[in-house]
Amino acid sequence: MGRKFFVGGNWKCNGTTEQVKKIVSTLNGGEVPSQDVVEVVISPPFVFLPLVKEALRPDFHVAAQNCWVKKGGAFTGEVSAEMLVNLSIPWVIIGHSERRLMLKESNEFVGDKVAYALSQGLKVIACIGETLEQREAGSTVEVVAAQTKAIAGSRPCVSVVSFVTCLDVRFVGYFMYRTLTVTGLKDCICFFYKSKVSNWADVVLAYEPVWAIGTGKVATPAQAQEVHSELRKWLQANVSPEVAASTRIIYGGSVTAANCKELAAQPDVDGFLVGGASLKPEFIDIIKSAEVKKNA
C-alpha cells in the first residue's frame, strides 16, 4: 500500500485566541485534496488544543507539541500522554530539535517518550535532524541513524553467548556478574531484543535539519531525498523491509508554498512538517502539494 502524504503544521509557541480563530477559519475555508490523498495534522500550543480541536474541520486532526515521558503525577509544568488521550488528541510531536537543543532532550529521552506515547495509544510525529556543524563534518547520516535507533530500540540478537551468559548471571548471581563486567562481557549480558515501537503504522518520522529550521534555508530536494533514502535503508536493515516501505518520512525546515512541490516530487519525501508557513494562508498550498504525489 502506498504511503499517504502527510502535512503537519507546527505552530510552535505562537498565537493568541484571536489569531488562532483566524487561522482555523482560513484552514476551514481552504480547498484541499481529500483525506484519501493527504493527512493533515495541526499542532497548536497545549492551551489552544481544545479550541482548535472544537473549531477545526473534521478532515484535519490535531497534535500536541510534546508530552511527558511517563505516567503523569508530580511533574510540575508537564502534560501527560494520558491527558492527551483523555482529550481525544490523536497525535503528538516528540523530539523536535528546539526541545532537543534548548531543553537538552537526549536521544534516549526522546526514544522513551515516543515509546510511552505509543503505549498510551497516541500517534507520534518523531523528529530527527542534524545541526549545521554535524552536516559540515559529514556526519548527517550517522546522527539521524543514532536518533532513529533510540526511537526504534535495539535490534534482535539471538546469540548463544548472551543467552548462556544471562542464565549464568541469574543462577550464579552477583559474583559472576562482577567477573563478567571485569572481563568486558557486560555488554552482551542483557542484549535481548527490545523494540520500543509497538506499531510503526502510528509513527511518522520527520527529518528536520536544524540548519533549515526557521532560517529560510531550505534543504534542496536532492539533499532531502538523500537523507530520506538513507533513513529508509536504515529502517529496512534494522527494523524490517515492510516498515521501511510503509513508514512515512516527512521533511521539515523552511517549507513554503514556493518550494513544496519540488520537495514533494522526491520519491522518499512523504510530506512535510511546517513551522512558520503553517501560520499563514499559504499552508493550504503546501497541503495541495500532495497532488504532486497523486499524479506521479
Ligand SMILES: O=C(CO)COP(=O)(O)O
Ligand atoms: O521546525 C519546523 C517544523 O517543526 C520547521 O520550521 P520552519 O518551517 O519555520 O522552518
